[in-house]
Amino acid sequence: MVMRKSKHFIFGLALTGLALWMLAAAAAVGQVSDAEREALIDFYLATGGDEWIGNSGWLGEPGTECDWHGVQCASPGGNYFVLRLMLPENNLTGQLPDSLAGLDRLQTLSLSGNDLDGNIPPDLWGLSSLNGLALRGNQLSGLVPAAILAMPEGMPNTRINLSENRLDGFVQAGTPDGPLGHDIELSLANNRIEELPPVEWRATGALAALDLSGNRIEGSLIFDDGRWPELEELNLSGNTITELVGLSADSLPAIQTLDLARNQIAVLPESLLELHELTTLEMGNNHLAGELPEWFADMNLASLGLDNNDLSGPVARVFAAMDLDNFPKVGPHGDLGLHLHFANNQFSGPLPQVDFESFNTPWEGQSPGFGLDLCFNDIELPAADSLEVIDSRHRGLALASCLDRTQTAMDPTISGSWYQPERAGEGLTQMMLDNGQLLSYWFTHAPPDEDEPPRQMWLFGVSEPGESWIEFKPLKTTSGGRFDHGLMGGRPEASRTWIRQNRLDADHTHFFYDYRGPGFCITGACYWDVLTERLDHIRLTHLAGTRCDNQQANQALSGAWYNPDASGEGFIVEVLDNGRGVIYWFTYQPDRSGHQAWMMGDGDFDGTTLTIESLVQPTGTRFGPDFDPDEVEFTHWGSLVMEFDDELNGHIWFDSVDEDYGSGDYSIERLARAQLAECD
Numbered sequence: 001m002v003m004r005k006s007k008h009f010i011f012g013l014a015l016t017g018l019a020l021w022m023l024a025a026a027a028a029v030g031q032v033s034d035a036e037r038e039a040l041i042d043f044y045l046a047t048g049g050d051e052w053i054g055n056s057g058w059l060g061e062p063g064t065e066c067d068w069h070g071v072q073c074a075s076p077g078g079n080y081f082v083l084r085l086m087l088p089e090n091n092l093t094g095q096l097p098d099s100l101a102g103l104d105r106l107q108t109l110s111l112s113g114n115d116l117d118g119n120i121p122p123d124l125w126g127l128s129s130l131n132g133l134a135l136r137g138n139q140l141s142g143l144v145p146a147a148i149l150a151m152p153e154g155m156p157n158t159r160i161n162l163s164e165n166r167l168d169g170f171v172q173a174g175t176p177d178g179p180l181g182h183d184i185e186l187s188l189a190n191n192r193i194e195e196l197p198p199v200e201w202r203a204t205g206a207l208a209a210l211d212l213s214g215n216r217i218e219g220s221l222i223f224d225d226g227r228w229p230e231l232e233e234l235n236l237s238g239n240t241i242t243e244l245v246g247l248s249a250d251s252l253p254a255i256q257t258l259d260l261a262r263n264q265i266a267v268l269p270e271s272l273l274e275l276h277e278l279t280t281l282e283m284g285n286n287h288l289a290g291e292l293p294e295w296f297a298d299m300n301l302a303s304l305g306l307d308n309n310d311l312s313g314p315v316a317r318v319f320a321a322m323d324l325d326n327f328p329k330v331g332p333h334g335d336l337g338l339h340l341h342f343a344n345n346q347f348s349g350p351l352p353q354v355d356f357e358s359f360n361t362p363w364e365g366q367s368p369g370f371g372l373d374l375c376f377n378d379i380e381l382p383a384a385d386s387l388e389v390i391d392s393r394h395r396g397l398a399l400a401s402c403l404d405r406t407q408t409a410m411d412p413t414i415s416g417s418w419y420q421p422e423r424a425g426e427g428l429t430q431m432m433l434d435n436g437q438l439l440s441y442w443f444t445h446a447p448p449d450e451d452e453p454p455r456q457m458w459l460f461g462v463s464e465p466g467e468s469w470i471e472f473k474p475l476k477t478t479s480g481g482r483f484d485h486g487l488m489g490g491r492p493e494a495s496r497t498w499i500r501q502n503r504l505d506a507d508h509t510h511f512f513y514d515y516r517g518p519g520f521c522i523t524g525a526c527y528w529d530v531l532t533e534r535l536d537h538i539r540l541t542h543l544a545g546t547r548c549d550n551q552q553a554n555q556a557l558s559g560a561w562y563n564p565d566a567s568g569e570g571f572i573v574e575v576l577d578n579g580r581g582v583i584y585w586f587t588y589q590p591d592r593s594g595h596q597a598w599m600m601g602d603g604d605f606d607g608t609t610l611t612i613e614s615l616v617q618p619t620g621t622r623f624g625p626d627f628d629p630d631e632v633e634f635t636h637w638g639s640l641v642m643e644f645d646d647e648l649n650g651h652i653w654f655d656s657v658d659e660d661y662g663s664g665d666y667s668i669e670r671l672a673r674a675q676l677a678e679c680d
Contacts, residue, residue, distance in 0.1 A: 031063045032073065032080050039102030040065060040082070046097040047116065053091045053480075053488065074105075081105045088134070089113035089480070089491075101126025108132040112161065113491060120145055120162070122171065133160045136187070137491065140165040144188065144197075146175050149206040153182045163189035163211065170197050175204055183208040189235070190214035199226030209233040213259070217241055223251040230254055237261040237282065247271040261285050261305060270295055279323070284308050284341065285471075292317050303339035307373060308466055312346040315379045319352050341373040341395075343402075343500070344469050348378040356389045370395045370514070370532070375402035376469070376502055396512040396534035407468035408505050412675045414438065414465075415543035415558075416574065417582065418509055420535050425618040425632035427540065428501075428511070429572050429584050431558065432675045438465050439560065439672055440472060441572055441586060442499070443598045447517050447531060447623040454620050454631070458586050458598050459495055473498035478568055478596065481588035483661060487568030488594075507539040515624060531624035542577045548679035550577035554605050556647050557581075560672040570671060571652075573610075573642070576602075581610040583640060590660040599637045608644040615640050637661070642668075 032040075043049075044058050052058075057068040065082070066073035072084035082103050088110055095118035100106075106127050112134045119142035124130060131152045144167055151158050167188065184206050193215040201207070208230055217239040224246025228234075232254050241263040248271060252258075257280040266287040272278065273295060280303040288306065291313030297320035304321055322338055337360035351374075359371030373395040381387060381400060391397050412432045419427030426444040433439055439462050446457040461472035477495040481487045496516035501509050517529035545555030554575045562570030574582040585599045603612035614636050621631040638656035645651070648670045655663040 032065045032082060035102040035104075036082050037062060037065055039099050040068070040071065042097050042099040042102075043085075046099075047092040047094050047114075051091055051093070052087070053089070054087075084108040084110070086110045087114070092116055094118075096125060098125060103127065105129050108134075110134040111138070112136040113493065114138055116140060119143070120167075123147055124151075131158045133162075135165065136161045137164040137493070140167060142167065143169050143171045144193075146171045146173065146201065148186065149175055149184065149201065149204055151184065158182070158184045160184065161187045163187045163191065165191055167191040167193060169193060169195065170201065172198050175200050182206065183230075185209040185233075187211040188215070189238075192216055194218070196221070202226040202228045202231075205230040207231055211235040212239070214238040219243075220245050223247050226251070228252050228255070232277075233257040235259040237263070240264050243267065244269050244271070248274045249276055253277070256280060258282070268293060268296065273298060279303065280339075281305070285466075292321075296321050304341070305339075306342040306345065308344045308469065308471065310346065311342070312348065314349045315347040315374075315377065316349065316352040318342055318347060319354055324354055324358060337371050337393075339371045342377070343373045343375040343395075344466065344502070345377055350380045351382050351386070351390075356386060356393065359393045370530075372399075374399060375512075376405065376407070377403070379403065395514060396532050398534050401534045401536075402502070402510055402512070405502070405504055405510060408503050410438070410465035410468055410470060410503055412546040412677060413506065413542075414470075414503060415546050415674055417540035418511070418537040419540050420511075420537055423535075423627055423629055425621065425629060425634070426627065428537070429574065429582075431543070431560075431572070431574075431672070432465075432546075433462070433559075434673045434675045436464070436675070437462050438470050440470070440499075440501075441584060442475065443584060443586070443600070445619075445621050445623045445627065446595075447515065447529075448626050454622055455589075455595050456597050456617075456619060457623060458596050459497055460492075460586075461499075469500060469502045471498070471500045473500075475499065480594040481568050481596070482592065482594070483569075483588050483590040483597065484566060484664060484666075485588075486563070486566035492568070501537075504536075509537045511535045511537045533625060541574055541582055543674060544575045544577045544579070545674075545676035548677050551679070552577060552579050554579075554581070554608060554644075555676060556673075557608070557644055558674040558676075559670055561642075561650065561668045562671050563666050563668055565666070571642070571668070580604055581612075581642075583610070583612055583615070583642065585615065585640070590658075590662075601640065610642045610644075612640045612642075638663075647673075
């Protein structure tokens with residue numbers, strides 16, 4: 001079976017492809033109708049326009065509307081109207097007004113990353129021409145309206161992104177009258193939804209791609225109560241699904257991509273064989289155990305993810321499930337190769353004699369994803385010539401560095417700082433929290449950029465650890481902040497960077513990262529600059545209180561602290577087993593560049609007051625393979641005093657030698673608490 005390349009991808013919202021004749025130059029001044037002008041003004045007032053990050057031109061004289069920040073007009077026949085309203089991450093607040101209906105020819109509404117609340121009205125604010133809707137990362141609540149099924153067909157399809165809100169279900173009152181949309185791609189990731197869309201929704205055939213990852217769907221998932229005639233992609237990862245019932249060619253006749261990663265599925269259902277168009281199956285981070293069933297060899301997949309389970313048996317059986325003969329190799333135009341990921345299992349034996357060149361590899365330095373991840377199994381290394389081909393297609397490149405390695409459990413003793421001695425000036429500070437999750441901050445440096453001097457970068461994430469590993473996919477990042485001011489109306493967002501860390505023993509870990517920089521999209525696939533490495537880290541610090549034999553008086557102060565008036569920056573406090581304290585200050589540069597900055601230092605406690613005489617700011621090098629320890633400058637930044645009133649509140653005073661940072665003080669509050677050992 002040869003994979004039909006899907007024209008959908010539901011993990012992002014690319015609002016492109018509108019007909020060229022409808023575009024007008026942003027600088028062109030044109031008079032929109034009085035109704036549209038009033039709708040724009042009402043929208044500005046209802047969403048706190050005076051406090052927007054960018055509001056240039058708004059409320060200007062009649063005839064200037066097409067020059068207002070975020071407003072894009074079209075002018076077929078010389079008649080101007082608002083075509084797009086694009087104000088992502090602009091500090092919009094409040095509820096969207098019903099008067100938006102005055103923008104009766106608006107095709108794209110992009111307001112992601114703001115602080116909008118309220119419900120989505122059943123008529124989508126009366127925007128009858130809307131075919132692109134991006135409201136990701138707001139505070140919207142209530143039900144998803146059925147009106148989205150009747151949105152006009154876009155070019156080439158209709159994309160709706162309502163992810164990262166507080167939506168909790170679907171309108172159950174049937175489907176709207178009239179013609180429905182076609183090829184709708186709907187993202188509802190990271191909401192509070194507990195069920196699949198109603199049967200009536202599915203039967204319309206309007207949905208071609210649906211992302212319900214990171215919601216609250218649990219238990220048995222029933223598919224045979226309704227048919228999805230046109231659904232090609234379904235993402236249900238990151239829920240608590242335990243089994244799949246009713247999978248068949250009748251329930252999902254067109255499905256090509258099925259993502260069930262990060263659930264609690266213990267058995268692979270044989271009914272997967274009935275999904276005749278299925279070419280991509282993601283089952284990583286589930287509860288799968290034992291050998292793969294014999295029928296699994298008949299799957300004929302182009303992409304398979306089984307990583308982070310407890311599967312065993314001959315490794316050749318995994319490769320047997322792949323369509324090794326018919327799928328096209330990576331070609332000069334970026335054709336996608338095979339993908340097979342099964343790290344962190346117990347597969348054994350020699351690798352089969354297959355054409356490893358069929359698996360995806362970076363194309364001219366860019367790639368949509370490395371095709372192989374075989375780490376932390378008991379498989380045998382192949383001959384040198386095959387290993388060279390595998391390494392060029394393997395996550396982190398160096399397969400030999402992650403095989404035949406012993407591992408130990410992830411527990412509270414993982415808390416502390418980790419680094420590679422040859423790369424002083426970057427590393428991880430990690431802390432197992434009292435809820436069992438692991439909080440990690442990666443303090444490092446920005447990737448190479450010929451237009452920018454070297455600068456600092458930090459990323460962070462919270463994830464549930466496996467038995468001996470932790471994966472952050474993706475890490476979070478921030479931009480647009482300013483020292484002592486926080487994110488200035490923005491919020492953390494997902495990066496295109498993920499890491500996996502395997503704990504080898506008490507003081508050693510194996511660290512892998514995959515960083516995706518700027519890129520481009522072509523024929524339905526996106527390509528990014530790829531930086532990837534595998535590094536062995538050693539412990540730099542031990543957190544006090546994680547064992548019963550390393551207790552210290554101030555150990556309960558370890559955790560994350562911040563200033564609520566400057567959200568988006570703050571401190572990691574490590575109280576060490578020798579009684580001293582380590583501070584990592586994750587913040588921003590003091591200018592208006594929005595770039596990140598971080599400082600670190602250690603000092604002694606006097607009671608519950610920690611004094612750090614010299615905070616250090618490492619600068620001067622680049623991220624990844626371009627990291628050069630000889631370029632790192634450990635600059636004395638200044639001093640910091642942190643006084644804790646109790647385990648929840650404190651105050652800091654800082655005094656920098658850099659006048660741009662200056663000096664000051666403010667109150668801090670605890671954001672997260674480290675998990676400590678329970679001792680008698």
